[in-house]
Amino acid sequence: MRDIVSVTGLTKQFDRLTAVEDLSFSVREGDVYGFLGQNGAGKSTTLRMLLTLIAPSAGKIHIFGEDIAVNRNKVLGKVGAVIEKPDVYKYLSAYENLQLFAKLSGCRANEKILMDQLAMVGLDARARDKVKTFSQGMKQRLGIAIALVHDPELIILDEPTNGLDPQGIADIRNLILYLSRERKKTVIVSSHLLSEIEQVATRVLIIDKGKKVIEGNASELFDPSQTIVEITTTNNERAFLLLQQSVWKEYLQPRAALSIRLKLDRKQITALHHSLVSMDIELESLQPRHSLEDYFLQVTSGNQHVDTYTGRTL
Amino acid sequence: MKPSRLIGFALSIVVASGCFSQDMTSLVMKVKAKLDQVNDYEAEGKMKTDVAFIKAPIGKVKVYFKKPNRFRLKKDGGISLLPKGGVSVNMNTLITTSDFIALAAGESVVGGVKTKMVKLLPANENNDIVLTTLYIDEANLVVRKAITTTRENGTYEMEMSYGAYIQYGLPEKVIFSFNTKDYKLPKGITLEFDDNEKPLTDAEKLKNKKGRVEITYTSYSINKGIPDTVFK
Amino acid sequence: MWTLIQVELYKIFRRPRTYIAFAAITALIGIIQFGLKLDGDTYVDFMMRDINSSITVDGKILNGYQVCYIVLQVLLVHVPLLIALVAADMVSGEANMGTLRLMLTKPISRTRFLLAKFIAAMTYTILLLIWLAVLALFLNMVIFGTDDLFLMKSSYVVLLKKDDIFWRYVWAFGFAALAMTTVASLGFLFSLFAENSIGPIVATMSVIVFFTILSTLNIPVFNSIKPFLFTTHMIGWKEFFDIRVNESNEAIIGSIQNPWRIVQSALVLLLHIICFVGASVWVFRKKDILS
Numbered sequence: 001m002r003d004i005v006s007v008t009g010l011t012k013q014f015d016r017l018t019a020v021e022d023l024s025f026s027v028r029e030g031d032v033y034g035f036l037g038q039n040g041a042g043k044s045t046t047l048r049m050l051l052t053l054i055a056p057s058a059g060k061i062h063i064f065g066e067d068i069a070v071n072r073n074k075v076l077g078k079v080g081a082v083i084e085k086p087d088v089y090k091y092l093s094a095y096e097n098l099q100l101f102a103k104l105s106g107c108r109a110n111e112k113i114l115m116d117q118l119a120m121v122g123l124d125a126r127a128r129d130k131v132k133t134f135s136q137g138m139k140q141r142l143g144i145a146i147a148l149v150h151d152p153e154l155i156i157l158d159e160p161t162n163g164l165d166p167q168g169i170a171d172i173r174n175l176i177l178y179l180s181r182e183r184k185k186t187v188i189v190s191s192h193l194l195s196e197i198e199q200v201a202t203r204v205l206i207i208d209k210g211k212k213v214i215e216g217n218a219s220e221l222f223d224p225s226q227t228i229v230e231i232t233t234t235n236n237e238r239a240f241l242l243l244q245q246s247v248w249k250e251y252l253q254p255r256a257a258l259s260i261r262l263k264l265d266r267k268q269i270t271a272l273h274h275s276l277v278s279m280d281i282e283l284e285s286l287q288p289r290h291s292l293e294d295y296f297l298q299v300t301s302g303n304q305h306v307d308t309y310t311g312r313t314l
Numbered sequence: 315m316k317p318s319r320l321i322g323f324a325l326s327i328v329v330a331s332g333c334f335s336q337d338m339t340s341l342v343m344k345v346k347a348k349l350d351q352v353n354d355y356e357a358e359g360k361m362k363t364d365v366a367f368i369k370a371p372i373g374k375v376k377v378y379f380k381k382p383n384r385f386r387l388k389k390d391g392g393i394s395l396l397p398k399g400g401v402s403v404n405m406n407t408l409i410t411t412s413d414f415i416a417l418a419a420g421e422s423v424v425g426g427v428k429t430k431m432v433k434l435l436p437a438n439e440n441n442d443i444v445l446t447t448l449y450i451d452e453a454n455l456v457v458r459k460a461i462t463t464t465r466e467n468g469t470y471e472m473e474m475s476y477g478a479y480i481q482y483g484l485p486e487k488v489i490f491s492f493n494t495k496d497y498k499l500p501k502g503i504t505l506e507f508d509d510n511e512k513p514l515t516d517a518e519k520l521k522n523k524k525g526r527v528e529i530t531y532t533s534y535s536i537n538k539g540i541p542d543t544v545f546k
Numbered sequence: 547m548w549t550l551i552q553v554e555l556y557k558i559f560r561r562p563r564t565y566i567a568f569a570a571i572t573a574l575i576g577i578i579q580f581g582l583k584l585d586g587d588t589y590v591d592f593m594m595r596d597i598n599s600s601i602t603v604d605g606k607i608l609n610g611y612q613v614c615y616i617v618l619q620v621l622l623v624h625v626p627l628l629i630a631l632v633a634a635d636m637v638s639g640e641a642n643m644g645t646l647r648l649m650l651t652k653p654i655s656r657t658r659f660l661l662a663k664f665i666a667a668m669t670y671t672i673l674l675l676i677w678l679a680v681l682a683l684f685l686n687m688v689i690f691g692t693d694d695l696f697l698m699k700s701s702y703v704v705l706l707k708k709d710d711i712f713w714r715y716v717w718a719f720g721f722a723a724l725a726m727t728t729v730a731s732l733g734f735l736f737s738l739f740a741e742n743s744i745g746p747i748v749a750t751m752s753v754i755v756f757f758t759i760l761s762t763l764n765i766p767v768f769n770s771i772k773p774f775l776f777t778t779h780m781i782g783w784k785e786f787f788d789i790r791v792n793e794s795n796e797a798i799i800g801s802i803q804n805p806w807r808i809v810q811s812a813l814v815l816l817l818h819i820i821c822f823v824g825a826s827v828w829v830f831r832k833k834d835i836l837s
Contacts, residue, residue, distance in 0.1 A: 053650055055834060073653040073655060076651060084647075086648075087644025087645050088645060089643070091561055096560075103552075104549070104553060364794055368795075369705065370796075372796055373705075388604065393607060395604075395696070
């Protein structure tokens with residue numbers, strides 16, 4: 001599979017703040033590339049650099065094998081994007097917006113194509129209504145229709161589920177899967193929520209404070225057989241000691257403040273439970289966790305970050 | 315000079331001038347008689363304004379006169395600009411009454427024609443005209459030039475040349491010369507930002523505060539009757 | 547490029563804000579027309595009070611040409627504010643709406659995008675002036691008729707013949723278009739630096755008001771900087787209404803007193819437009835789109 005996107009040594013410096021630092025990654029054809037990080041980790045800055053909205057301080061970006069600093073227009077003709085909120089012209093109707101951006105994308109879309117596009121995102125019934133009357137979810141769907149109108153090969157979705165209700169989130173998820181599986185598109189999707197990425201991504205990149213933490217295949221990172229089990233007991237100290245002396249010793253993770261964590265195969269959970277009961281450990285809770293989520297929580301501080309380019313707290 | 319001699323000198327002037335004045339009055343009266351043939355006229359002509367602060371093209375004018383002293387200059391359509399005073403005077407209005415003293419003041423040549431200079435003093439103290447000097451062409455009984463000093467409008471000069479209508483004493487061309495007042499408008503009114511330099515091609519022209527209005531008559535229509543409304 | 551310009555014009559003329567300026571001009575001219583039709587004589591008396599001691603002016607002073615001149619004199623000082631309303635919103639408005647980043651992810655070069663926007667703003671400006679011409683010149687010619695035009699300058703008066711005026715208005719409107727385009731380009735430049743429309747609109751208006759005041763003040767200290775202010779050159783349209791005189795001080799029909807001054811002002815304005823638009827392109831090409 002060829003690389004659709006190839007990023008090397010990407011850095012963006014805003015005055016004294018380094019938003020993205022020496023970031024390298026690649027997206028292969030057909031990937032649903034999950035771009036994961038806390039708010040302010042540098043996801044949007046990176047995606048904006050991919051789209052030439054922000055000029056990198058250092059590093060190279062190649063998309064479809066072209067240097068975007070050189071062949072910007074050629075590349076962007078094959079890219080569709082929704083960056084953050086899907087803002088469109090509120091004084092125009094959904095149809096007019098779509099028509100306008102289709103024109104700018106250089107595609108000669110007739111009414112049928114445009115209406116089909118709107119139907120795909122479920123907006124055909126509201127095609128002639130002004131966007132200012134739309135809900136956030138409808139705007140999001142219109143934004144996606146606009147991103148797709150010129151049938152791009154690469155689709156970049158920055159936090160597409162932000163501000164959506166559960167149904168909206170599910171719709172977007174299904175749409176990404178449809179685009180990937182049925183339409184064979186390469187998709188880059190960013191989120192600060194692991195659960196969203198987990199359900200759609202084939203490959204994952206986690207960044208924190210502008211730096212790459214890990215990049216890999218989702219199937220490995222999300223290996224369902226491996227899990228972290230987190231237990232809390234009436235006396236964690238005693239429980240920890242007992243576990244250290246048992247067969248579970250090799251599964252024990254470093255001591256945490258309020259819980260005990262073990263890394264093991266999901267199938268072993270029942271056995272663990274029996275052992276705890278037999279060791280007379282009074283259990284308060286037992287919670288299996290994904291290793292990736294655990295990892296994610298561990299490496300990304302979980303505190304609110306300051307948005308690196310606007311200075312806003314998200 | 316002693317008072318008695320002063321009085322004597324003054325008396326001698328009055329007597330001397332009185333002698334001359336009889337003579338001159340008759341001349342003026344003759345001129346007036348000629349002008350009196352005209353009860354009214356309507357004339358067409360072209361007016362050229364040469365005043366430092368006025369920029370106007372040559373315009374067609376119509377001039378109306380009706381005895382005893384009604385005079386109206388109208389632009390033939392459009393807007394007319396006339397410097398205050400002076401122009402609204404013609405010979406017919408200048409010598410309207412017989413109530414004046416005429417004094418001889420020598421001879422002079424105006425436009426190649428020998429003329430008698432006559433100083434005309436209105437008897438009426440309230441008359442706006444203080445003094446008029448007429449340069450009378452005795453042979454044709456027409457006024458070739460008149461210099462008038464008024465109370466309100468300064469001094470102005472009229473120079474006339476005659477053609478086809480000389481038998482009525484109506485000129486073919488009149489040139490009015492007069493002193494112009496300064497003209498200045500605050501920039502706030504004109505809404506001009508930059509300091510407008512003086513507009514004339516010839517800067518010297520401005521130093522010359524004399525204004526001139528030249529009217530060349532092309533046709534007269536005499537004694538055909540003119541409705542009074544024209545003069546309103 | 548044509549598609550881009552079409553799209554930009556489409557956006558401008560689909561927005562209600564665009565029509566505020568057209569409505570404002572219509573209302574202002576309507577009020578002036580109404581007032582002058584009703585009480586024009588009083589206005590003329592007031593206008594003439596300063597020169598009545600020097601000149602007798604006879605004729606139909608308050609004709610269509612005169613009313614148009616009055617309107618232009620009053621409005622052309624304020625039209626820049628209306629133009630700022632749209633021009634200073636061209637980029638900042640899109641940044642504010644969030645559509646700028648969407649636009650710029652399309653395969654269009656930033657320079658073309660910006661130039662298309664500028665051309666659209668300029669088109670709007672020119673259309674506004676055409677509307678002004680329709681109302682101030684043609685409508686007034688119908689309402690008040692045409693006649694000679696009598697104008698008072700600060701140190702002299704000018705009388706233009708009826709058939710020597712229309713062409714001057716045509717040129718004057720052309721010049722005004724250049725002056726207003728300068729305003730549009732300034733607003734346009736400012737619109738790059740903000741993510742809301744208010745800032746650039748207020749900034750543009752402030753610069754124009756400030757410069758206009760400096761241009762108007764007749765204080766020796768400021769006189770030396772006047773030639774460098776574009777606002778000083780913006781009233782160059784008035785030069786079309788000054789006529790040259792010949793040796794005998796007779797106005798030469800069809801002449802202009804200071805054609806070079808007009809050319810000079812036009813060049814100064816053109817230079818401003820080039821600088822403002824050039825600076826806009828330069829800034830915009832390097833700008834990070836963070837909105």
